[in-house]
Amino acid sequence: MPSPLEKARQAPDSMKGRILSAARKLYGEYGFHGVxxxxxxxEVGIDVSTLYYHWGDKQDLYEAVLTDLNEEIRQKLAEIEKIVRGKPIDVRLAVAIDVMCDHLFQNPETSNLMLFSFFSKTRTQSDLDTRMTEHLANIAVAMGLALDKSHVPPQANARVLxxxxxxxxxxxxxxxxxxMLHLDRAAYLAVVKETLKFILIPAFTQAGPDAQGQERSGQGPAVSSI
Amino acid sequence: MPSPLEKARQAPDSMKGRILSAARKLYGEYGFHGVxxxxxxxEVGIDVSTLYYHWGDKQDLYEAVLTDLNEEIRQKLAEIEKIVRGKPIDVRLAVAIDVMCDHLFQNPETSNLMLFSFFSKTRTQSDLDTRMTEHLANIAVAMGLALDKSHVPPQANARVLxxxxxxxxxxxxxxxxxxMLHLDRAAYLAVVKETLKFILIPAFTQAGPDAQGQERSGQGPAVSSI
DNA sequence: AATGTTCTCCAACAAATGTTGGAAACATAA
DNA sequence: TTATGTTTCCAACATTTGTTGGAGAACATT
Incomplete structure (x- = not known):
């Protein structure tokens, strides 16, 4: 029998998995209270009591969705890191933007769920919170903004955010x-990628590849411990 | 008697105004369905039927909140524009970041409400939508990304967004x-301002003040019609 | 004081929602 | 076949939620 610890990533054809992915889609569209x-x-085509049979109450199901989401993000970040390891920062950013955009546009509920987690008040502290901290620390190290995963200065985390x-x-x-932009999906995706590169890459390349975190133009204090 | 058209911006001490601001706060925290x-x-300290007496149904009240929000944003943008008119783009951005951050941190529900509008599905098309398009066009022109408010290319709007x-x-x-950053409010605000300047200013200054919109490093198609 | 208007609350209703008990359907093994 | 365990649905429950009617208080005007 499978390990009882692998709660996330249900087999997608099992009833439990089908419920999870329907819940994920709807929670992503309307938020916790909207569903x-x-x-x-x-959405699954079953009776509501069947849902309760598989997933305790509504809150449990929501937490399961967040756990599932977190695992997906972790995998995607690892995949990106494998592609860009050792590349210069502008290439890293360009690839990360392309891959993440493609992925998120194919799974629209992913980013929605993250935003709901970030910006809505939740009564119970979720699992995603601590995982998110880990993701940020990993990215910060990968981008050369911090040397040690366990000692990431707030400025570095803020830049990753x-x-x-x-x-x-x-x-x-x-x-x-x-x-608002009067574009079809493909054109929108292209403009988004272009815009993200336009905005994000200069900040990390302007001062030269070995001077990330150096302060420019005298706005605010410099990032010290990098 | 006051003009019947000024629906927004209720007198804050009137019952109608008190309800509006309580609704605004709560909708900002929990979203439409969460309230x-x-x-x-x-929150106001009144009976629920008094609320209905003043503001029709729940949806009407939500729309009133959005209208109110929109008016506040318009005023703030106008105020910023007055300060920075004619200044170079890096100063414009720095001032806009400082002023907007100060304002939004004092009115936390403002940005929350905008994000809810952006990212949650709503059944009825809101008033905020068309107003938002106007704001973006104004900013695009003010930043020199477009010459004419009524002809803003999608790339320019995307950059403003x-x-x-x-x-x-x-x-x-x-x-x-x-x-996550282990900062108090003041330190967080400072880091945010610094980070925003770090990220946003280089993109619009790197190629020189008269070359905004020029493509760099060959990522994606150039912005043509600017 | 009398009268009309505005405001506020109490009580209630219908619908929606979270949740559960139990019976039927299904599978599996003896 | 029977016996046993799992899965699904029907029906119902208690609560919450949106919403309204009506009675009285507060207030203004005569």
Whole structure:
């Protein structure tokens, strides 16, 4: 029998897995409070009590969705890191932007769920929180903003967050932004990638590849411990 | 009697105004579906039916909140534009970041409400949508990314969106990000401002003040019609 | 004081929602 | 076949939620 510890990543054809992915889709669209147990059951095509049979209460299911989400992100980041290891920072950023955009545009609920976690009040502290800290630390080290995963200065984390958020914003906001730009999906995706590279790459390359974190133009204190 | 058209910006001490600001705070924290009419009434300290007496149904009240929000943003942008008119782009950005951050950190629900509008599915098309397009066009022209408010290329709008979103993300995400960075409010605000300047200014200054929109490093197609 | 208007609350209703008990359907093994 | 365990659904429950009617208080105007 499978390890009882692998709670995440249900077999997608099992009933439990089908419920999980329907819940994920709906929670991503409407947020926790915007989704009812019956909505999820209808999406799967089952009775609502079957849902309770497999996944305790609504909160448990939501946490399971977040755990699943976290695992997906971890995998994607590892995949990117494998591609860009050792490359210069501008290439790293360009590849990360391309790969993450492609992925997030194919899984629109992913970025939505992250944003809901970031910006809505939740009563219970979620699992995603601590995992997110890990992801950020890994990226910071990979980008050369910190030397040690366990000692990442706040400035470095903040820069990683800025990059991260920029990317997921455009993915999450497609329904809102794309009509404003009058673009079809493909054109929107292309413009987003181009814009992200335009915004993000100069910040990390301007001072030269070995001077990341150096302060320029005298705005605010310099990042010290890098 | 006051003009019936000034629906937004209620007198803050009137009952209608008190309800509006309580609703605004709560909708900003929990989103539309996360807030009940009774929560708003309790926050104000009145009975729920009094709320209905003043503001039709829950949806009407939410739309009123968005209209109010929009007016506040318009005012703030106008105020910024007055300060920075004619200044070079790096100064414009630095001032805009400082002023907007100060404002958003004092009114945390503002950025939350915008993000909810951007990223959650809403059944009814809101007023904020069209206003947001106007704001973006104004900023694009002010930043020199477009010559004419009515002809802003999608690339220019996308760049403005990237700047805009970066700012409101840090404000909205304070509850989530600040514990991750282990900073108090003041330090967080300082790091955010520094980070935003680090990320945003180089993109618009690197190629020189008269070359905004020029493509660099060969990523993607150039912005043509600027 | 009398009267009309505005405001506020109490109580209630219908619908929606989270949740559960139990019976049927299904599978599996003896 | 029977016996046993698993899965699914039907029906119902208690609570929450959006919403309204009506009675009284507060207030203004005569």
């Amino acid at each position: 009812t147990a019956r909505m999820i059951a209808t 800025a990059v991260w958020n920029s990317i997921i914003n455009f993915a999450s906001g497609e329904n809102y932004f794309r009509p | 009940t009419a009774r929560m708003i009434a309790t 990237a700047v805009w979103n970066s700012i409101i993300n840090f404000a909205s995400g304070e509850n989530y990000f600040r514990p």
